[in-house]
Amino acid sequence: MAAGTQPPPSHRTATGVRSPGRAAIAARHLRTDRWWLSPAATAAGLLAFVAYSTWRAFANADYYAAPYVSPFYSPCLAENCVPMRGGPNADLFGSWWGLSPALLILVFPLGFRLTCYYYRKAYYRGFWASPPACAVAEPHRAYTGETRFPLILQNVHRYFFYTAVPVAGILTYDTVLTFRDASYAWGHAGLGTLVFLVNIALIWAYTLSCHSCRHIVGGRLRHFSKHPVRYRLWTWVGRLNRHHMLLAWASLISVALCDLYVYLLATGAFDDPRFF
Numbered sequence: 707m708a709a710g711t712q713p714p715p716s717h718r719t720a721t722g723v724r725s726p727g728r729a730a731i732a733a734r735h736l737r738t739d740r741w742w743l744s745p746a747a748t749a750a751g752l753l754a755f756v757a758y759s760t761w762r763a764f765a766n767a768d769y770y771a772a773p774y775v776s777p778f779y780s781p782c783l784a785e786n787c788v789p790m791r792g793g794p795n796a797d798l799f800g801s802w803w804g805l806s807p808a809l810l811i812l813v814f815p816l817g818f819r820l821t822c823y824y825y826r827k828a829y830y831r832g833f834w835a836s837p838p839a840c841a842v843a844e845p846h847r848a849y850t851g852e853t854r855f856p857l858i859l860q861n862v863h864r865y866f867f868y869t870a871v872p873v874a875g876i877l878t879y880d881t882v883l884t885f886r887d888a889s890y891a892w893g894h895a896g897l898g899t900l901v902f903l904v905n906i907a908l909i910w911a912y913t914l915s916c917h918s919c920r921h922i923v924g925g926r927l928r929h930f931s932k933h934p935v936r937y938r939l940w941t942w943v944g945r946l947n948r949h950h951m952l953l954a955w956a957s958l959i960s961v962a963l964c965d966l967y968v969y970l971l972a973t974g975a976f977d978d979p980r981f982f
């Protein structure tokens with residue numbers, strides 16, 4: 707180690723940025739830009755979504771306004787769900803479930819997002835400052851990454867991807883149902899139809915841009931030349947994957963707006979403008 711770069715004695719047994727072998731720079735960072743803006747905005751955005759979605763998930767009300775069902779409550783898996791003609795009711799949990807039916811289903815999309823590679827980066831930076839930004843030392847003395855409990859559980863992301871696909875399929879079905887009017891006649895559309903179409907497009911784009919999806923379609927191959935279909939799929943997913951962060955935010959906002967739209971209709975605060 708070059709003279710002058712020896713870490714202070716108190717830090718020699720630590721891991722992370724103060725560990726032996728790392729340059730002993732006294733300053734926490736040398737950045738002169740407003741590096742804190744991005745993690746602060748990320749934390750604020752995520753907190754806003756968590757507050758809104760928690761309120762709506764526990765509300766157990768105002769999640770259906772024919773023909774629209776909130777994505778937070780679909781599929782509705784308990785007997786206490788409101789009747790939705792032709793809708794995503796599947797009474798798997800019977801009458802013993804007395805809490806909000808949203809809690810039964812949200813665990814899957816929530817787990818998918820919580821373990822998402824992008825969101826991990828976002829909340830590690832926004833809430834845990836680990837690290838808060840590129841080239842800014844984290845305040846923690848030790849660093850074990852995701853090699854120990856509980857963060858090693860982040861590896862279940864692939865399995866949440868498997869659950870996210872059928873959930874997206876059911877939300878697609880809900881979107882098809884929006885081509886009915888309030889009396890369930892087919893061949894109609896309103897502003898809500900447009901809201902649902904945008905939302906489902908973003909949900910699918912986010913889901914298919916997943917890093918696990920890219921590995922599932924194109925991983926563990928020795929020769930792409932012998933698997934042209936998988937190679938084609940891998941290139942498509944790769945193109946989406948480049949925009950994963952953008953899609954993560956866009957779909958998060960769209961799913962909340964979709965729920966809000968249904969809430970406003972269900973509470974009578976707003977009338978769905980009909981196109982035809």
Ligand code: FES
Nearest residue numbers: 822823824916917
């Ligand atoms: S990596 Fe983000 S959803 Fe899979």
